Amino acid sequence: MTGTPEAPGTPAAHAPLPTVVPAAGMPARVRIHEVGPRDGLQNEQTVVPVADKAEFVRRLAAAGLGTVEATSFVHPRWVPQLADAAELYELLAADPALRGVDLPVLVPNDRGLDRALELGARHVAVFASATESFARANLNRTVEESLAMFEPVAERAVAADARVRGYVSMCFGDPWEGAVPVEQVVRVCRALRDMGCAEISLGDTIGVATPGQVEALLAGLGAAGIGPDVLAVHFHDTYGQALSNTLTALRNGVTTVDASAGGLGGCPYARSATGNLATEDLLWMLRGLGIETGVDLDRLAATSGWMATRLGRPSPSRTVRALSVPSHKEP
Ligand code: HMG
Ligand code: MG
Numbered sequence: 001m002t003g004t005p006e007a008p009g010t011p012a013a014h015a016p017l018p019t020v021v022p023a024a025g026m027p028a029r030v031r032i033h034e035v036g037p038r039d040g041l042q043n044e045q046t047v048v049p050v051a052d053k054a055e056f057v058r059r060l061a062a063a064g065l066g067t068v069e070a071t072s073f074v075h076p077r078w079v080p081q082l083a084d085a086a087e088l089y090e091l092l093a094a095d096p097a098l099r100g101v102d103l104p105v106l107v108p109n110d111r112g113l114d115r116a117l118e119l120g121a122r123h124v125a126v127f128a129s130a131t132e133s134f135a136r137a138n139l140n141r142t143v144e145e146s147l148a149m150f151e152p153v154a155e156r157a158v159a160a161d162a163r164v165r166g167y168v169s170m171c172f173g174d175p176w177e178g179a180v181p182v183e184q185v186v187r188v189c190r191a192l193r194d195m196g197c198a199e200i201s202l203g204d205t206i207g208v209a210t211p212g213q214v215e216a217l218l219a220g221l222g223a224a225g226i227g228p229d230v231l232a233v234h235f236h237d238t239y240g241q242a243l244s245n246t247l248t249a250l251r252n253g254v255t256t257v258d259a260s261a262g263g264l265g266g267c268p269y270a271r272s273a274t275g276n277l278a279t280e281d282l283l284w285m286l287r288g289l290g291i292e293t294g295v296d297l298d299r300l301a302a303t304s305g306w307m308a309t310r311l312g313r314p315s316p317s318r319t320v321r322a323l324s325v326p327s328h329k330e331p
Helices: 036-043 050-062 085-093 110-118 132-139 143-159 182-194 211-223 242-251 279-288 297-311 318-324
Strands: 031-034 123-129 163-169 199-204 231-235 256-259
Touching (some): 031 279, 036 050, 110 143, 132 143, 143 163, 231 242, 242 279
Parallel strands (some): 031 256, 123 163, 199 231, 231 256
């Protein structure tokens, strides 16, 4: 601290941290699946240079994130922001600082899986849709055709000892179709589990979900034998509901949460999608609840601030903005 000594009676300087008060029915630990470099950067106007992307992943890992979704092996015409997937993955795989860090990548088909496995990826994700409209927009396929495309991908990945995650988009609402019935989501989750996906991430692609829906979907999945131990939640924050929805998922047994550093994100094939739940906002809540994550909030917020300068716009995360106010740092 600098400046003149404080007058008697002035409250002591304190770092901005939430007061820890645990709540009943919460897990002791949450695993954060960081998606900033993939879900975040895939939707930015600015194409970030590959060296900066590699540095972003390094800083995220150094902040304590053990899982950092790095990129997507998709057609570069579909997602030009991630056209450097191979170059980036090579840089990451060769970096001793990232040894032991889980670096999942998205692969929609055999071609994507071949590229990922050649570069040594050990964790891949296929990405299905609960709705026909989004399957068509995102994958140029019907739901059935896309599941048929993923089946050999999952099978070959498992045979190669790679872990497979299955995303399901539009679990809570779809911009073309409106409400999405729980049974429709359960059916796609079941198909992904049957083909070998170790974990299913439930996507609120356009951020419309509310907590009652989250509870209803988790109950529907539980009744179909898909329990919270194999589920992750993936909330976009379009309507400011991502944190409430996450809290509801935690109360219902889920312990893996997808989030994006600084709240970057969206989906290029769903116009109404905005950024993901910001990892810093999630951390603030988890820290207040006394839930372990292994992530250093200050280092993470500094990383998001650094990326925001590269993107030329402030971070949408409330926590990143609050922590960056100088008076908070030095009362
Ligand atoms: P298509 O046009 O039907 O592909 O696209 P195709 O199989 O007919 O092949 C056409 C051309 O693409 C061929 O090349 C293939 O070789 C090539 P050409 O002969 O024309 O030169 N090709 C590829 N090239 C590179 N890598 C590949 C690949 N596959 C084919 N893997 C395809 C089908 C699946 C490829 C396309 O639809 C695609 O790439 N889609 C990706 C869309 C995407 O990445 N969306 C964002 C991620 S999903 C998301 O953000 C949601 C999530 O966050 C959860 C949530 O929020 O809900 C996960
Ligand atoms: Mg997403």
